[in-house]
Amino acid sequence: MENLTLIPPIKANKTAILAFKNEFFQAGERAINGSALLDQMDYEEWLENIRRNADSQTVREDWVVSSTFLAVREQDQRIVGIVDLRHSLGQPFLAEYGGHIGYAVRPSERGKSYAVQILSLALEAAQKLGLEAVMLGCYADNMGSIKTMLKCGGVLKEEKPYIDGKPMCIYWITIKEGPVRRLIEKDTERAAEIVNHCWKTTYAGYVDPVQLGEVWCGKRSEAIKDEFRTNGLENYVFDEKGVKGILSCGKSADADKTDAFELWRIYVDPAFQAQGIGSKLLAFAEALARKRNYQEMVIWAFEKNKNACRFYKKHGYKPDITQHLGENFNAEGLRFIKSL
Template sequence: MEKIKLVQPGKSHEAAVKDYTEEHFSVGEDSLHGSSLLTEMESYSAWLAHLTKESDRATVAPDWVVSTTLIALRDSDQKVIGTINIRHELNEFLREFGGHIGFGVRPSERGKGYATEILRLGLDYCRMLGLEKVMVACYKENIPSAKTILKNGGILEREFIHDDGKEVQVYWINL
């Protein structure tokens, strides 16, 4: 695994983010975890505007919480390796189903340790926010995500069946 860093996406990252998105689509994935509605926005500029709105308590949507979305860039080639969305607090919905963090890794870079590093760097960001513990959830069938959470100190709290019929695991990580 090569060195990566988490950065706020900007206009200069548009082509790299588009490449990241297209790789997911090319393997039949239409959901990009940890990207805060990236695939639902009409344009890259609209996504950046959305990220700005959700990062400020004064402009975040009433049913959302303040959050930060970062991209994981590989130092050697500036390729987007993954994304992470960090919620600064939990509302009732997130406490029950989602947690503080959502993250994803581009398909061609999975199994190389990048998810573990993205989550580790995200936890560092959570510490900077003053959080003492964070909740992270994943589908039980997503064994790589569960292993990533466990490698970062996750402690399984509970399991439940989601509305889609899949079993979800909820972990807490003490910071």
């Protein structure tokens, strides 16, 4: 899967956008979600519509201020999808069903995880607007959209009949809660810096020195960037006058704990440790797990990392099992669990 970027439509996009639109029609799809009525207007009329909707002084009376973007593949500039970001829910349909974000992936590009990347980029744009949470809706049988929302941190809040009587689901995604917010692309360098700094200062002595060298630090940096692009994990940062900590979490990969929520990574810049930041990130992760009806948390730590082990025990985690972590680590991994 190639990287996408969001760009506003312009006149020069006309040929590509009309081809994008026609692909939906040829596939028998007459409605294009998140297109700001591209499926109902000619091109010039549509451009004027999204221009007017982008300004509070000219937005249509029956809509809210919104930003419409094309999701373009960086490699070849092909339009992969479209997304409409509504700045508020100050309209009955949006508050009841439509939500803050609508999006669509063109038929020929589906099944390639682009929907996750498009929604992640839309969430970044929402964060820049100052939104702290966003609402999305879809039909209850649209498993592709549901999986996308869940992968991006969605929590099911309501299931109800849509206008046509079909059941639909309403999801909310948290963007920011206090100083903890979603990691966005511009944070990746800082997040990688924190992780690598913690490895060098904490794991020296029981991790192969090669793992602490520049080559492996570079690999970890790329892994964090890749996680952001693919949403392999949910990544958050503690941002209080600058990014001071990083949290990565998601469904547990342990074969015997598939119903648990796992804290995959929690690091605080050594310059800001012992200030309660780690505890706040941990509490945030546990709150996420509870919202999603998980009943157990899982965390792995190096058994020799006494400070981390004390930290987790202090917060109610109990040692569970140990596991050798491979030839690059001169230490056992210790799993902690906690019932929620």
